[in-house]
Amino acid sequence: MSITIEKVILHKLQMRLKSPFTTSFGTFQDKDFFVVEVIDEKGNVGFGESVAFSSPWYSEETVQTNEHMMKDFLIPLLLEKPIEHPDEVFLRFLSIRKNHMAKSALEGAVWDVYAKRNNITLAEALGGTKEEIDVGISIGIQPTVKDLIEVIGKHVEEGYKRIKVKIKPGWDVDVMREVRNVFPDIPLMVDANSAYTLDDANHLKQLDDLNLMMIEQPLAHDDIFDHAELQRQLKTPICLDESIHSYDDARRAIELGSVKIINIKVGRVGGLSESVRIHDLCQKHGIEVWCGGMLEAGVGRAHNIALTTLTNFTLPGDTASSSRYWEKDIIDPDVTVTDGIIRVPDKPGIGYDINRPALEAFTVDKTVFNR
Ligand SMILES: O=C(O)CCC(=O)c1ccccc1C(=O)O
Ligand SMILES: [Mg+2]
Structure with a gap:
């Protein structure tokens, strides 16, 4: 049965690592990122996370490019028409070059919804x-x-x-x-x-x-x-x-x-x-x-x-x-x-359940997209 995504919510979070993490390309401690929440026509709720960092050190993507890509290109594509299976999300996003972390955050949330609809684990x-x-x-x-x-x-x-x-x-x-x-x-x-x-x-x-x-x-x-x-x-x-x-x-x-x-x-x-x-x-x-x-x-x-x-x-x-x-x-x-x-x-x-109070506590911005 096809899956209709009715709503996408972008939660922008700010969290702080317990201690700084240093690689050959830089040091991280504060982490800004998106938690993506998608809701299907039956009310199932799925979650994804975007892993881009604030600076383009690991790859060219950043929190801000993720936001731009999701809002202006990827979410409209996702809401455009139903999907039969989560594999289709990757294929539908192929019309947009690269920006893999932005795509993955949305795709992951759809996979979660798909598993919940079928009452199976994501694994x-x-x-x-x-x-x-x-x-x-x-x-x-x-x-x-x-x-x-x-x-x-x-x-x-x-x-x-x-x-x-x-x-x-x-x-x-x-x-x-x-x-x-x-x-x-x-x-x-x-x-x-x-x-x-x-x-x-x-x-x-x-x-x-x-x-x-x-x-x-x-x-x-x-x-x-x-x-x-x-x-x-x-x-x-x-x-x-x-x-x-x-x-x-x-x-x-x-x-x-x-x-x-x-x-x-x-x-x-x-x-x-x-x-x-x-x-x-x-x-x-x-x-x-x-x-x-x-x-x-x-x-x-x-x-x-x-x-x-x-x-x-x-x-x-x-x-x-x-x-x-x-x-x-x-x-x-x-x-x-x-x-x-x-x-x-x-x-x-x-x-795992989402700890809503914790999610809210770390949220600095929230945007809702309806079909
Ligand atoms: O503990 C983790 O999540 C992975 C840590 C890690 O190695 C890493 C952290 C930030 C950016 C790149 C890398 C990496 O695997 O190269
Ligand atoms: Mg590595």
Whole structure:
């Protein structure tokens, strides 16, 4: 039965991370973003979250470009006519170039509505089967190596299944050598967020001695070609994040030999439908995947959890507990991690309730669109 979206509500939120998060491209603490609420003709309510940051550091999208794209192009397209299945949202949005995070926020809310209409979990709607998922944690650049080792120790103690450390020139090989000395056996990886070029290949080769699970996005955010050359020179598997925007990017990167592992971020690739397609392609080619994070609040976190229940998400993702990021999250209950595991919720849709008072408390602006 076709789904008619009657109403879209854009909640603009402002939340503050418990502590600043530093990558090779900048530091975040205050997070502005949109929670998208869609309501269908039966009164089902679905939620999505836009993951763009205020500045275009990770990708070209920002909170403001998301707002422009959703208001002026994407919401009108969504309200134009009914859909039969959420996969159609991605296809309908193809007439608008890129702007994947804006598209994904709306598409995710429609997926939630679709699952709720069918009285199934979002995980089931996506074809996921796992009842619990393994998770790791991503640790930003710290003031000192001593701080880093302390933070890692705390998270290892908490049971996280994999530790990811952000690196940049000047904070890389020597730092990781010290970390490896203190923690000889932990599953460990690094993420460079595009801080290097091919000229750094010899320098990066030193990481090969440290038994890292992978090096994430060492080279340019828009490169697929040079990563293939770097992978020929490195033993450590390369994982791509920023460079993979679509199924076709993934197909080309796999064919060129630029990746052994892909970090799937729903917002980066334009939604859950495209995420599932990339997952399936990788599975066919023996490329492992894991679910990345964008410092999401609870709605985005819930979407990531549902996606991670698909079978080829074999490596722990970045979806840590709500409490690692926020004093108070916008969902009920919070996402909790026990021994590095999240139990996948079994309620229909995203599986968590929206904490309306918390949502209201963080809301700085709200716009309603009717069909
Ligand atoms: O904990 C998270 O949500 C992921 C943290 C993270 O690594 C990250 C955070 C902000 C922007 C980019 C990235 C990344 O995966 O590259
Ligand atoms: Mg990354």
